[in-house]
Amino acid sequence: MSETVKHAETTPEVQQPWRELGLKEDEYARIREILGRRPTSAELAMYSVMWSEHCSYKSSKLHLAQFGQKAPKTDALLVGIGENAGVVDIGQGWAVTFKVESHNHPSYVEPYQGAATGVGGIVRDIMSMGARPVAVMDPLRFGPADAEDTRRVLPGVVAGIGGYGNCLGLPNIGGEVVFDPSYAGNPLVNALCVGVVRHEDIKLAFASGRGNLIVLFGAATGGDGIGGVSVLASETFDDAHPTKRPAVQVGDPFMEKVLIECCLEVFAADLVVGIQDLGGAGLSCATSELASAGDGGMTVWLDRVPLRDSSLAPEEILMSESQERMCAVVEPAKLDAFLDICAKWDVLATVIGEVDDSGRLTVQWHGDTIVDVPPRSVAHDGPVYERPFARPSWQDALQADDPSSLPRPTSGDELRATLLQMVAAPNLASKSWVTDQYDRYVLGNTVLAQPEDAGVIRVDDETHLGVALATDGNGRFAKLDPYAGAQLALSEAYRNVAVSGARPLAVTDCLNFGSPEDPDVMWQFAEATRGLADACLELGVPVTGGNVSFYNQTGDAAINPTPVVGVLGVVADVRRRVPIGFGAADEVVLLLGEARDELGGSEWAHHVHGHLGGLPPRVDLAAEKALGALMAAAADDGLVTAAHDVSDGGLAQTLVEMVLRRGVGASVTVDDVAGDAFVALFAESVARAVVAVPADRVADLEASASSYGVPVTRLGNTGGETLVVQGVLTVAVDELRAAHEGTFPALFG
Template sequence: MSAHARVDTVKHAEVTPEAPQPWAELGLKEDEYARIREILGRRPTGAELAMYSVMWSEHCSYKSSKVHLAQFGEKAPATDALLVGIGENAGVVDIGQGYAVTFKVESHNHPSYIEPYQGAATGIGGIVRDILAMGARPVAVMDPLRFGAADHPDTRRVLPGVVAGIGGYGNCLGLPNIGGEVVFDPCYQGNPLVNALCVGVMRHEDIHLAKASGTGNRVILYGARTGGDGIGGVSVLASETFDDAGKPAKRPAVQVGDPFQEKLLIECTLEIFAEKLVAGIQDLGGAGLSCATSELASAGSGGMRIDLDAVPLRDSSLSPEEILMSESQERMCAVVAPENVERFLAVCAKWDVIATVIGAVTDGDRLEIHWRGEQIVDVPPRTVAHEGPVYRRPFARPAWQDALQADDPAGLPRPADGDELRDHVLAVASSPNQASKSWITDQYDRYVLGNTVLSQPEDSGMIRVDATTNLGVAIATDGNGRYAKLDPYTGAQLALAESYRNVAATGARPLAVTDCLNFGSPEDPAVMWQFAEATRGLADACQVLGTPVTGGNVSLYNQTGDAAIHPTPVVGVLGVIDDVTRRTPMAFATEGQLLHLLGDTADELGGSAWAQVVHGHLGGLPPRVDLERERLLAEILLAASRDGMIDAAHDLSDGGLVQAVVESCLKGGHGARLVVPDGLTPFTFLFSESAGRALVAVPRSEEVRFTDMCAARGLPTARVGVVTGEAVEVQGQFTLGLGELRAAVDATLPALFG
């Protein structure tokens, strides 16, 4: 209905119990609609139905996943570092010297397929506001991305828009993009994964939470005006049900971003924090005002009354339902004591940010919303925000899992001689997943603000937090959907292990985890089994490694027809480094450095890059996980970095040892001569993807001290080569010049995407 048609009030709902309502079109199930009627003791108004529909959606309520996500709390390792955990806009960890860091990863998958530029841009904008709402200054972003086959025409439509959206929004905000991933696989055709991470820094005393307490405190909406974009973005195109003639209103489901408005909002909010003008704050993201008002009221100690007429609009035709559901960007909601309202509004005016008092905290226990003098919402806020449906969906190991695991790549033809081995190395290194991503990352500003210490293609991004002491943090994201398809429990643990290892390889101590769990339809028992196994695996691994999950995101229904994406748990790990000048880069930069392989190498090629690139094969079991070995490896890498025993380090993962050698040689501009250790074939030595391993470059003067430390701690190490020349040479097998390598790995993405 239009804004000027009859409004469905609470009084009207009470006397028209049988009025038909579009609950199914709004994505609600019949029993969910019945539950809403039971909660209210009547049918909901149109506005109430709109609120419940978006807040009870999978995106907002986690109704299919929360029974499994509970493990992250139940199994959380004890740590003094965690200041704010799951349940707030983002987790917060103590990094010492009075500093705290908040970080979180979220998805914007479906919008980015529909409208790649705006979908990706507003994904960055939303995660930045989550970080801002915690009281922190955002300092960096990252972007774990997954696309369909690299040579598919639709990938050429989606990827350039996504990359331009991330770069356009982040660059305009003045935030460096310090890391992420780009992975291609046919399973993501039609379902790209656009995950976005942001990290922010604050002092301990600056932490803010999303709650509305203090009777009489005012509720202030500030930022951009509310428009018709993004309505139903987290559930369905809900505006279709609100048209007078029963026709689709055709409002866009994808939000439209304005990074310059967001930059003003950031600076305005930080000044408001500095002057201690807010009692509670929430950003407006998924579900818009429906989310902000219900979550603030639910987490507070009283009720809330909102006058919807006061909301500044950029489209006067919006109905109350549409105003409540709009996901227009660059908006925040603050709870402010009456004596601070004038100053709050003055700060907003200084930054040219629209700010309007839209309501107040009450001494009741209801969320009440009025429109043009009539009450259109009267609900218990917890039932909207925190007491939605909880599903224990059936799950079962799929019938095809055994056959997939039995299809071991051990039977695939392997290189017959050195020449063929050379060809395979070149093929893997220049494949879209392993090739240089500079065509993408060069579109991002990686060094703005002047505190970027490490960025792509390093193992982890690193940011300096304090210019005086050089305190810093490192962040890495990882996730191998091929491993998780073979074994979702192990695959999730491998994602954590790789991210943990990447952080340690740069010299930072891993502290905490955020995750973005991307899966197919929860209504498919096979997908639900993958989800259950992955969450169990991640929770178990976090417990062993001592890295609590601080928060994250679940993205379901990533599938086309019956074809789901590979289960793709993306795991972000944040670590702390006392002195960023002691960081360990990945580049082999000095002639004569000795190359040592840390960890054990086995013939593990299930889900490997070699099997995918050379044979188009996916089958077998992923590499085994030894979490205690991962912990020991990290301790060795940290000690060696701190004490100056190593000049470079690179974790071993996709593509195996030879891929790490290629990347480190090209980054440093020096070649390497490798010698195959006893007990390994050249093929296994080069391409195995055994976990718990790293390659380090050790100065000759430090080799004895380094190997003695490894021996004393029980970590296997073997000298496997030396940094020298201008080629990657495997003694007795082949030589591959750096010029040829560089030309091959640099050419792949430009040839595909221009």
């Protein structure tokens, strides 16, 4: 028997467990003020979960507003921040929706299921926009590669992503795998999904039209992740309180697959008014958000929700995060057709509520009213915090500790040894141990996938229109300077997309940080969001949506601030995409852009010296834009046969990857690149790419580069079975391959 509103009205003195549910005293007081009485237990459950950091963005909201205020003018954005995912016009009547989200804490508790349900959740976000999901990507971050906990978490996470995504039949076209001690005990498992939709088919999450019905469809509701959202995302793990761990959510990708097909058929038949996926906070979130975004109120008969576990209390049903569920708003006249399609796909569908004009969200339980609230107060008018932030006292010392005092290799032998050490470093080594567990080509539209710079998917079979996607983030850069670090993440993702031959259009971001209650962390967050918003404005790519993950810390030690940025670009003709690998001998190898002695936060300093200090590479968005424009033109004109950006590990890593991709060697000189061979090979200056150009097109490329103001340095030629840096080092392709590809199998079996 659940507590009724009537009972709450007559018993104002009852003590309620608001603190245990993660609410602050003033928040509880506000709930009482909103309702004019104490909340019922079901109302308390709803408010606590919807006002948690994870659902309400209460600490980040003020800062995230910049993404709207500073948004660049663009006609491409069809749906912006605030919906389940942003939607971008890519031309020819096609639109693309994409978003990245975190599933960090669940993946630490139970790596396989945590990562799997992370994929499932982001896929449903994309479905709820009316789109067909076409690809996923997973940016992952772990503690040191040889740490025991990484050995537990990484294989489970990778298997979970592969298991869910492969069963679902979605190609996994990219992402990242990064190791850093700061992620020990706090792995970052971010998941991105991209979907394709015709303009006229875009769906939004709102419940309007009095008398319309709320249909819950998909899996039955169980005790999955009860309180997971509020408890997990609001407080750090502490071994002393294992009871706070909720029931792990288990995904069922085959259920999700039929749900996708069922949704698309329902959309095609125009049977829904609004639609919402069920993710964090389950029905509490879906019903209050639908009602709040609509034009009236809603009544939900909670006892009609089909249950997997009949002992669940109504509070638990409201909070359950059972996977593979969706909520639709359906006109009564269309209900039978809707239910027929669900039956055809073997999808359970139940009318659980009705839209009305009461302005209230009421929830009934066997005839009693157990929730009666203004929906906006739950979904959209949650608390907003102006958290104090201050530049950390250690920031100056960190920036002063620059890597200039680190011993550098100088002789040819030393540089050769350093190069082989670097290409085998866990952060730079081949990730095929991971990506080979993912299906990269299912659906048959994958044009490029890992280890290419960007994933490229064909959207239209006739016109060859496609999209390119890349995600990047560098926690070390962001730790040294969060403002610049966030810009550098964008800069790199933008470059990866541009180098593949795409025109960058829009951004999604997953902001992974420590506790917002720590002023140091909050400063990092404020700086990173400001930096990202400024850079998006300058590069002309709006943020369309994303997610914030706070409380990634163990005790007082927060992770490196890690804004992960995904950039989406449009490829006019996917047949003109540019791969990273040298494809033929006797082509000319050119470096675009300028190198400087920039090694602060570099992979070299990290891997060889375990050093983090100084300043990250200088941000140069104008140069990035020029390089992007040049690469787009070069792809259109078919000037380049291969192109690869220069980033982590510097020019050396870029050349090695271009050589190894198809086993075509190269002979280059770096005498004209920078002061000395070491800086030339390992500095991580931005806005650079290496390209291969047929000998008879070099003049054309140089002319084009000059018109865009991009400096060009001739490095040498492709060919042979070695990588030669003239006067410095020679390494056989086989030796490079053994070093580059041996690391992951040695670590993870």
